[in-house]
Amino acid sequence: MPQDNAPDRLSGLVIDDRRDARFKVNRRAFVDDDVLRAERDLIFSKCWLYLGHTSEVPKAGSFVSRRVGGRPIIFTRDREGKLNALYNTCPHRGAVVCRERSGTRRSFTCGYHAWTFDERGRLMGMPGREALPPDATEDCKLDLVRVERMEEFRGFVFVCFDRHAMPLVDYLAGAAEYLAYVADQGAHGMEIDPGTQDYGVDANWKLLQENSADGYHGVPTHSTYFDYLRARDDTGSAGMGPPGRSRNLGNGHAVVESIGARPWGRPYARWVPGFGEESKAEIAELNRAIMERLGPERGNVVANGDRNLIVFPNLVVNDIMATTIRTFYPVRPGHMEVTAWSLSPVGESKGSRDRRLRNFVEFLGPAGFASPDDVEMLEMCQRGYANVAAAPWNDISRGMRSNAPATTDELQMRTFWRRWRQLVSGDPSLELTGP
Amino acid sequence: MSMSLTKSDAEDFLIHEAALLDAWRLDEWAELFTADGEYLIPATDDPDGEPGTSLFLVYDDRHRLGERAKRLLKPTAHAEVPRSRTRHMISNVSVGAAVDGAVPVACNFVVFRSRLEKSDVYPGHAQYRLVQGGDGLRIRSKKAILDVDVLRPQGKVSIII
Numbered sequence: 278m279p280q281d282n283a284p285d286r287l288s289g290l291v292i293d294d295r296r297d298a299r300f301k302v303n304r305r306a307f308v309d310d311d312v313l314r315a316e317r318d319l320i321f322s323k324c325w326l327y328l329g330h331t332s333e334v335p336k337a338g339s340f341v342s343r344r345v346g347g348r349p350i351i352f353t354r355d356r357e358g359k360l361n362a363l364y365n366t367c368p369h370r371g372a373v374v375c376r377e378r379s380g381t382r383r384s385f386t387c388g389y390h391a392w393t394f395d396e397r398g399r400l401m402g403m404p405g406r407e408a409l410p411p412d413a414t415e416d417c418k419l420d421l422v423r424v425e426r427m428e429e430f431r432g433f434v435f436v437c438f439d440r441h442a443m444p445l446v447d448y449l450a451g452a453a454e455y456l457a458y459v460a461d462q463g464a465h466g467m468e469i470d471p472g473t474q475d476y477g478v479d480a481n482w483k484l485l486q487e488n489s490a491d492g493y494h495g496v497p498t499h500s501t502y503f504d505y506l507r508a509r510d511d512t513g514s515a516g517m518g519p520p521g522r523s524r525n526l527g528n529g530h531a532v533v534e535s536i537g538a539r540p541w542g543r544p545y546a547r548w549v550p551g552f553g554e555e556s557k558a559e560i561a562e563l564n565r566a567i568m569e570r571l572g573p574e575r576g577n578v579v580a581n582g583d584r585n586l587i588v589f590p591n592l593v594v595n596d597i598m599a600t601t602i603r604t605f606y607p608v609r610p611g612h613m614e615v616t617a618w619s620l621s622p623v624g625e626s627k628g629s630r631d632r633r634l635r636n637f638v639e640f641l642g643p644a645g646f647a648s649p650d651d652v653e654m655l656e657m658c659q660r661g662y663a664n665v666a667a668a669p670w671n672d673i674s675r676g677m678r679s680n681a682p683a684t685t686d687e688l689q690m691r692t693f694w695r696r697w698r699q700l701v702s703g704d705p706s707l708e709l710t711g712p
Numbered sequence: 713m714s715m716s717l718t719k720s721d722a723e724d725f726l727i728h729e730a731a732l733l734d735a736w737r738l739d740e741w742a743e744l745f746t747a748d749g750e751y752l753i754p755a756t757d758d759p760d761g762e763p764g765t766s767l768f769l770v771y772d773d774r775h776r777l778g779e780r781a782k783r784l785l786k787p788t789a790h791a792e793v794p795r796s797r798t799r800h801m802i803s804n805v806s807v808g809a810a811v812d813g814a815v816p817v818a819c820n821f822v823v824f825r826s827r828l829e830k831s832d833v834y835p836g837h838a839q840y841r842l843v844q845g846g847d848g849l850r851i852r853s854k855k856a857i858l859d860v861d862v863l864r865p866q867g868k869v870s871i872i873i
Contacts, residue, residue: 470766471767475757643866644869644870646780650789650790
C-alpha cells in the first residue's frame with residue numbers, strides 16, 4: 278500500500294472497494310490547501326449552487342445580496358418581474374455596489390465613484406461621463422456582470438459560474454423529486470421566513486454535508502434532544518425510531534427518508550403532545566387537506582415523511598421538525614461559513630407558523646438543542662485530522678453489503694464522495710452509482 | 713398590582729443572574745423565571761423581529777428554558793463538554809415604568825466565553841420584564857439581542873447569554 282499515507286492524485290483520496298465492501302476517504306481531503314484549490318476550480322466553479330428562494334425577492338425592485346460559492350452576488354427581481362443574478366462588483370474599480378443584505382430599490386450606487394446601476398445591472402450614469410470615450414458604455418461594457426447561468430426549480434433558485442453547465446433540472450436529477458415534496462407542503466407555495474442563521478464552523482465543509490444526512494449519529498450525538506422529547510411527549514423509546522432508507526439521487530445528491538418514524542412533530546402535519554392539545558384539530562385538518570390535494574400516496578410522503586436531502590455540493594434541505602435550507606462554503610480547509618433559513622408554507626396560520634418556528638430552533642441552529650452538538654463533533658473531527666499522517670483514513674462503509682440501505686447506513690455519504698472524486702480527478706469514467 | 717423598582721435593585725438582580733450563569737448554576741437560573749416566563753434571542757440580521765413571525769436563535773417558553781438548563785448540565789451535551797468558562801458583564805441598566813405589573817428593565821451586556829483554546833465575545837443588549845414574586849424578583853421575559861452582524865467567529869450560542 279505505497280499510496281496509503283500520501284495518495285499522489287486527488288482521485289486516490291477516495292477508495293471505493295466494492296469487492297471487500299470498504300469505502301475510505303483520506304483525511305487529507307479535509308485539511309489540504311491543494312484540495313480546496315481543486316474544489317474551488319472543479320466543483321464550486323462548475324456545479325449549480327443555491328442562490329436563494331423566489332420569495333426573498335417578492336416584488337419589482339426586491340433584492341438580496343449574499344456570497345454564493347465565495348462570490349458576492351446581488352439577486353434581484355426587476356421591473357418586468359424577471360429574476361437577475363449579478364456579480365456584486367463595480368465594473369470601474371471593483372468595489373461591491375450593494376452593501377445591504379436585502380431591501381427594495383431600483384438602483385445601486387457604488388460608494389466609491391458613484392457609478393449607478395439599475396436593478397438589471399445596467400449602467401445608469403456616472404459623474405463626469407465626458408472624460409470617457411463616447412463608445413465606452415456600448416454593448417453593456419460597463420454594466421454589472423451577469424452571473425453566467427441562473428435557473429429556478431419550484432422556487433429554489435440556483436446559479437452556475439460555468440456557462441456550459443447542463444440545465445438545472447438535469448443537474449438536480451432525482452433531487453428534483455425531493456425538492457418538489459418540500460415545495461408541495463404549501464398549497465400556495467413556500468416562503469422564506471425573516472431571520473437568518475449565519476454562523477461559522479471550524480471544520481471542513483464536507484463534514485457538514487456528511488453530517489446533514491447521517492442517521493447513524495442521531496442517537497449518540499443528540500441523546501439530550503431525544504431525552505427531552507421523550508420526557509415531554511412520553512414517546513417511549515429514546516431514539517430516532519425505525520431506520521427508513523437512504524437513496525442515491527444521481528450526480529452526487531442523496532436523501533435519507535422515513536415516513537411517520539421520527540419522534541418529533543411536523544407542523545405540516547404530524548401532531549405531537551408538545552404542540553399542545555389545542556393544535557391537534559388544526560394539524561389533523563392540515564394533514565387531511567394535503568392528502569386531498571396531493572392524493573393519499575404523495576400526501577403521505579409530504580405530510581408524514583421526514584427527509585434529509587443533500588444536493589451536491591453544498592446545499593442541504595432538511596424537511597424534518599421544520600424545513601431548513603442550509604448552505605455553506607469553505608473559507609479555508611478547516612473553516613466554513615454556514616447560512617440557514619426557515620422555509621414555510623405561504624398562507625400558514627399564525628398558530629402553525631409559531632409552532633413551526635418554535636420547533637425549528639428546538640433542534641436546529643446555533644442555539645438549538647442539537648445543532649451545536651453536531652458542530653462540536655465536526656470541529657472535533659477536524660481537530661483529529663491533524664493526525665492525518667499517522668491515521669489517514671475515514672471509514673464510511675456502513676451498509677455497503679445491504680440491499681436496502683437505511684438512514685443509519687452511509688450510502689448517502691458514499692454518493693457524495695463518488696461525485697466529489699469524479700469532479701476533482703477530472704475522470705468522468707469514475708462511477709457515481711454503487712452500494 | 714402596581715410595582716416600582718429602583719435601578720439599584722434591578723442591577724443587583726441582573727448581577728445575581730449573571731453570577732448564576734457564570735457559576736453554571738443553571739437550574740437556579742431557570743428558577744428565576746415566572747411560570748409563564750420566556751427567554752428569546754432574535755436572529756443577528758433581524759434584531760427587531762417578532763418570535764412566531766421571524767426565525768430566532770432562541771425561542772424558549774418556561775418549559776423549554778428549564779430543559780435548556782437541564783440539558784446543558786448533562787455530560788452528553790457535547791457542545792459544552794468540557795464546559796465553557798464564561799463571564800457576563802452587565803452595564804447601562806435602565807428601569808422603565810411598570811406595564812401590566814411588569815417592570816421593563818434594559819441593560820447592555822458582554823459575555824466572554826472560553827473553551828478548548830478558543831475565546832469568543834458576545835456583545836449585546838437585553839430587554840427584561842421583571843415582576844415581584846413571593847420571594848423576590850422574577851423574570852417574565854428576557855430578550856437578549858446580540859450586537860453582531862453574523863455569528864462568526866462565535867459559531868454557537870450553546871451557553872446561556
